[in-house]
Amino acid sequence: MSDSTSPPRSVAVLVPAGMLGAGFDPVTVERGLRLGADVIAIDAGSTDSGPHYLGAAEPKTADGAVRRDLRILLHAAHEGGIPLIVGSCGTSGTDSGVQRVSGIVREICAQDGLRLAVSEIYSEQSPADLIARLDAGRIQPLAPLGPLDAATIGRCSHIVGMMGHEPIAHAIAAGAQVVLAGRATDTALAAAVPLMRGMPAGPTWHAAKVVECGGQCTTNPRAGGVLARIDEDGFTIEPLDPEAECTPTSVAAHMLYETANPFTMREPAGTLQVGDARYTAVDHRTVRVQGSRFEPADQHTIKLEGSAVTGYETMSFVGIRDPRILASIDEWAALLRKLLAERVESTLGLAESAWQADLRLYGHNAILDELERETTAPREVGVMLLVSASTQELATAISKVANPLLLHLPLPDMAYLPSLAFAFSPAHIDRGASYEFVLNHVVEVDDPLELFHIDIDLPEAS
Numbered sequence: 001m002s003d004s005t006s007p008p009r010s011v012a013v014l015v016p017a018g019m020l021g022a023g024f025d026p027v028t029v030e031r032g033l034r035l036g037a038d039v040i041a042i043d044a045g046s047t048d049s050g051p052h053y054l055g056a057a058e059p060k061t062a063d064g065a066v067r068r069d070l071r072i073l074l075h076a077a078h079e080g081g082i083p084l085i086v087g088s089c090g091t092s093g094t095d096s097g098v099q100r101v102s103g104i105v106r107e108i109c110a111q112d113g114l115r116l117a118v119s120e121i122y123s124e125q126s127p128a129d130l131i132a133r134l135d136a137g138r139i140q141p142l143a144p145l146g147p148l149d150a151a152t153i154g155r156c157s158h159i160v161g162m163m164g165h166e167p168i169a170h171a172i173a174a175g176a177q178v179v180l181a182g183r184a185t186d187t188a189l190a191a192a193v194p195l196m197r198g199m200p201a202g203p204t205w206h207a208a209k210v211v212e213c214g215g216q217c218t219t220n221p222r223a224g225g226v227l228a229r230i231d232e233d234g235f236t237i238e239p240l241d242p243e244a245e246c247t248p249t250s251v252a253a254h255m256l257y258e259t260a261n262p263f264t265m266r267e268p269a270g271t272l273q274v275g276d277a278r279y280t281a282v283d284h285r286t287v288r289v290q291g292s293r294f295e296p297a298d299q300h301t302i303k304l305e306g307s308a309v310t311g312y313e314t315m316s317f318v319g320i321r322d323p324r325i326l327a328s329i330d331e332w333a334a335l336l337r338k339l340l341a342e343r344v345e346s347t348l349g350l351a352e353s354a355w356q357a358d359l360r361l362y363g364h365n366a367i368l369d370e371l372e373r374e375t376t377a378p379r380e381v382g383v384m385l386l387v388s389a390s391t392q393e394l395a396t397a398i399s400k401v402a403n404p405l406l407l408h409l410p411l412p413d414m415a416y417l418p419s420l421a422f423a424f425s426p427a428h429i430d431r432g433a434s435y436e437f438v439l440n441h442v443v444e445v446d447d448p449l450e451l452f453h454i455d456i457d458l459p460e461a462s
Contacts, residue, residue, distance in 0.1 A: 009231060009232070010199075010229050010230060010231040011038045011039070011193060011194040011197050011199050011229070011230050012035065012036050012037045012038050012039075012227055012228070012229045012230075013037070013038070013039055013041055013190045013193065013194065013207065013208070013211060013227070013228045013229075013230070014029070014032035014033070014037035014039065014040045014041070014225065014227050014240070015040075015041055015042060015190060015211040015212070015214050015225045015226055015227075015228070016028065016029050016032070016040065016042055016069075016072075016073065016214060016224065016225035016240070017042060017069070017214040017215070017224065017225055018043065018212070018213035018214040018215070018216055019042070019043055019044065019045075019046070019061070020042050020043065020044035020061065020066055020069050020070070020086055020101075021044070021061030021062065021065035021066040021069055022061075022065075022069075023065065023068070023069065024069065024072075024214075024224045024225060025224050025241070026072050028223075028224035028225055028240035028241055029072055029073065029076050029225070029240070030076070031240050031242075032076075032225065032227050032240050033076055033079065033080045035227055036229075037080060037082060037227060038082055038193060038197075039082050039083045039084075039085065039190075039192075039193040040073055040076060040077055040080075040082060040083070040084045040085070041084075041085045041087075041189040041190040041192075041193075041211075042069075042073065042084075042085070042086055042087075042189070042214075043086075043087050043088055043186050043189060043212065043213075044061075044066070044086050044087060044088050044089050044090070044091070044097075044101065045060075045087070045088025045089065045090065045091040045092055045093055045097070045183070046060075046088065046091065047092075047305065047437070049091075050435075051307040051435040051436050051437045052307075052434075052435050053090075053091040053092045054091075054092035054093075054094065054158050054160065054305060054306075054307040054435070054437075055157045055158060055307035055308065055309065055433070055435030056157070056433070056435070057090070057092065057094040057096045057097065057157075057158055058090075058091070059090045059091045059097060059100065060091040061091065063100075063104065066101065066104060067104050067107075067108065070086075070101075070104055070105060070108060071108050071112070074105065074108055074109065074112070074114055074116065074178070075112070075114070077116065077177060077178065078114050078115075078116060082177075083172050083176070083177050083178070083179065083193060084177065084178045084179070085168055085172075085179045085181070085189045085190075085192060085193075086101060086178075086179065086180050086181065086189075087168075087181045087183075087184035087185075087186065087188065087189040088181070088182070088183050088184055088186075089101040089102075089180050089181065089182060092158070092160065092183065092305075092307075093123050093160045093162075093181070093182035093183025093184065094123075094124055094158050094160060094182065094183075095122045095123075095124045095182065097182070098120050098121070098122055098123075098180055098181070098182050099120070101180050102118065102120050102180050105118060105178060105180065106118065115459045116177045116178050116459070117175050117176050117177045117178065117456065117457065117458045117459055118176065118177075118178045118180065118456075118457050119171035119172075119174070119176035119178065119179045119180065119454060119455060119456040119457070120180050120454075120455045121163065121167045121168065121171060121179065121180070121181040121182055121184075121452055121453070121454050121455075122182050122452060122453040122454075122455075123160045123161050123162070123163055123181070123182030123183040123184070123451070123452055124158060124159065124160055124182065125159040125160065125161050125304065125451060127153050127154055127156065127159065130153050130159065130304070130443070131150045131153055131154075133443055133444075134148055134149075134150060134153065135150075138443055138444040138445075139304070139441050139442070139443045139444075140301075140441060140442055140444070141440070141441050142303070142440045142441060142442060144440075145439075145440045145441065148439070148441050152306075152308075152438050152439070153306070153439075155308040155309075155438060156306035156307060156308045156438060156439065157307060157308060157309060157435070158306070158307060159304060159305070159306040159439060160182060160183035160304070160305050160306075161183065161302040161303070161304055161443070161451045161452065162183045162184060162185055162268070162302060162303040162304075162305065163181065163182070163183065163184045163185070163188060163268070163302065163448075163451075163452055164184075164185060164188045164267055164268035164269050164300075164302075164448060165188040165189075165191045165192040165195055165269075166268075166269075166448035166449060167181065167448070167449055167452045167454055168181055168184070168188060168189065168192040169192045169193075169195065169196045170449060170454060171454055171456060172192065172193065172196065173196065174454075174456050175456060175458050176456050182452070183305065185267060185268070186208075186209075186212035186213075187205060187208035187209050187212055187265075187267065188208070188267070189208070189212075190207065190208035190211050190212065190228070191204050191205055191207075191208040194207075194208075194230045199230045199231070199232070200232060200294075201270075201294035201296075202272070202273070202292035202293040202294045203230050203231070203233070203234050203235045203289070203290075203292050204230050204235075204294075205265070205267060205272040205292070205294050206235065206272055206274055206277065206289060206292035207228040207230050207235040207237065207289070208228075209254065209255065209265055209272065210226075210228065210237060210251055210254045210255075210289075211225075211226050211228045211237065212254075213254070213257070214226060215239060215240075215241070215244060216254065216257070217237065217246060217250055217251050217253075217254045218239045218241075218244040218245060218246050218250055219244060219245045219246075219247060219250055220239075220241065220243070220244040220245075223239060223241035223243060223244040224239070224240050224241045224244070225239075225240045226238065226239055226240060226246070227240060233290060234288060234289050234290035234291070234292070235288075235289050236282060236286055236287065236288050236289075237251060237286070237287050237289070238285055238286040238287075239285060244285070245284060245285040246285055246286060246287045247281065247287065248279035248280065248281055248287055249279075250287075251279055251287045251289065252277075252279045255274055262274075263275040268297075268300055268301055268302055268303070268448065269296060269297060269300055269448070270294055270295050270296040270297040271294070271295045271297065272292065272293075272294055273292070273293040273294070273295060274291075274292050274293075276291040276292075276293070277289055277290065277291040277292045278290050278291045299444050300444070300445055300446075300448055301442035301443065301444055301445070302442060302443050302445055302448075302451050303440075303441070303442050304439045304440075304441045304442065304443055305437065305439055305440070306437070306438055306439030307435045307436065307437055307438070308435060308436060308438045309433045309434070309435055310388070310434050310435060310436045311356075311388040311389055311390055311395070311433075311434055312388070312389060312390070312391055312392040312394075312395045312430075312431075312432060312433055312434065313386055313387065313388050313395055313430075313431040313432070313433075313434045314386075314387045314392070314395040314396045314398070314399040314428050314429065314430050314431060315384065315385070315386050315387075315399075315428065315429045315431055316384070316385045316387075316399050316402060316403070316406055316422070316427055316428045316429075317382060317383065317384050317385075317422070317423040317424070318382070318383045318385075318406045318407070318420045318421060318422050318423065318427075319380060319381070319382050319383070319420065319421040319422075319423060320380060320381045320382075320383060320418075320420050320421075321379075321380045321421070322418040322420070323377075324411065324414060324418075325410075325411060325414075325418060326377055326378055326379070326380070326381060327377050328411055329361060329364055329377075329378070329381055331411060332409065332411055333359055333361060333383075335409065335411070335412070336359065336402075336405055336406075336409055337357065337359060339405055339409070340357060340398075340401065340402050340405060343401050343402075343405075344398055344401050347401055348394075348397060348398065348401065350394075350398075354389070354390070355387065355388065355389040355390075355394065355395070355398055356387070356388040356389075357385060357386070357387050357388075357398070357402075358384075358385075358386040358388070359383065359384070359385055359386075360383070360384045360386070361381050361382075361383060362381065362382035362383075362384060363378045363379075363380055363381040363382055364378050364381050366382075366384070382423070383406065383420075385399065385402055385406065386431075387399045387402070388434060392430055392432065395430070396428060396430055399427075399428040400428065403427055403428070406420060406422070406427070407419070407420055407422070407427075408420070
């Protein structure tokens, strides 16, 4: 008879998709439960789509899509009696994002009669507290940014700290079955329960990295999620869709994803080392990984992400089909930039230093710009003019100055006025505030929990 206090031989982590709201087949989650999942983990956010979602504290995903996925996962957690962990709620992990997802969870639980203990972990940071930590020399820059100053902290509309697994484990240990975390490392969500149950850090963090995007580590990323089973000597991973496969190449390749070095990955508590990892096919769809190591850091750090308003934008979009312009499209674009600057100065009294205009030629070189090697004249081009200025009114005024140029600007040798095609009416769209990431720094902490506020709502006994 085994000692009930000893660590389990393995812990199985079910990751149904790369992001909450992306959708997945409920059958794959059911299969994960049958395979013995001990925890369900799913990410709900990212910085991939830029600084707007943090700066404006807005979600990227639709509430309806999030509600659909959550209903499936909440029922699975209830049926299996296992924790459900959601990280970076509301896309950027702001406090309002956590509250938004929490509201949906509580609505579903009330509607469907689910009694689940819910925990919210808040990751937004106080500018005053960070300035005090800065003054104490406890905030350091990450490349390519340099030293931080208090003014930059003050510019941010929202700042979040990226938690590791410790706040999540704390909430589960306190009785939470559903953990809704603010900004967190993608890997922390899958690593929390295995680490709590005594699994070694090397295989745990490596498995968590591989499964962070669900089926992306399989031969069919659209097929759904994966199940990783972590034990004392390594981990195995398999797709939840019977038609998909994990191969040594597809699993190993995920260490190339969003990492500066494919052999190492930094977490708040230390560094994962996979240079000696071995990837072995167990069968045609399951892979075994061994040899991963985790080196604890001397100093625990929490990464800070902050977004600040840089200006206000107005966009215009026009299509060009005129063959003479298309044959000399770069010359036409240079002429547009020159005339727009002259007209803005003469009509609005603004020098070029007071505003910006990003001109992109879709169908020509909008993606690669000067790196574009294809020199064949395009058949049609979509011209996007994105004006940025200190106020929305000013950005709109500049775009209106550009309107006649976008509609009828000829090349110098053209004896007629071309008619170009605006994509919509009115011809401009006010985009509102634009943001940029201004914090890419880490703050040194003595306690992994100290920057995070944890609420737990335990259901009353019936």
